[in-house]
Amino acid sequence: MAETTYLHIVPGAIETGHWCETCQLPSAVEVELVVLGQTGVSGAGTARLCPDCTPDE
Numbered sequence: 536m537a538e539t540t541y542l543h544i545v546p547g548a549i550e551t552g553h554w555c556e557t558c559q560l561p562s563a564v565e566v567e568l569v570v571l572g573q574t575g576v577s578g579a580g581t582a583r584l585c586p587d588c589t590p591d592e
């Protein structure tokens with residue numbers, strides 16, 4: 536049986552106001568990621584996203 540892992544963004548752990556070098560605005564956000572696997576929950580570091588540069592479609 537293959538192990539399935541899920542990458543989740545932690546709700547409430549979003550830090551706004553980071554500088555985005557692409558659009559030259561402080562509109563980037565940093566989110567905390569966790570992996571949900573068969574061994575439980577473990578941290579997977581942080582990821583920086585910019586809603587202005589990556590519009591939701």
Ligand SMILES: [Zn+2]
Binds near residue numbers: 560585586
């Ligand atoms: Zn941007």
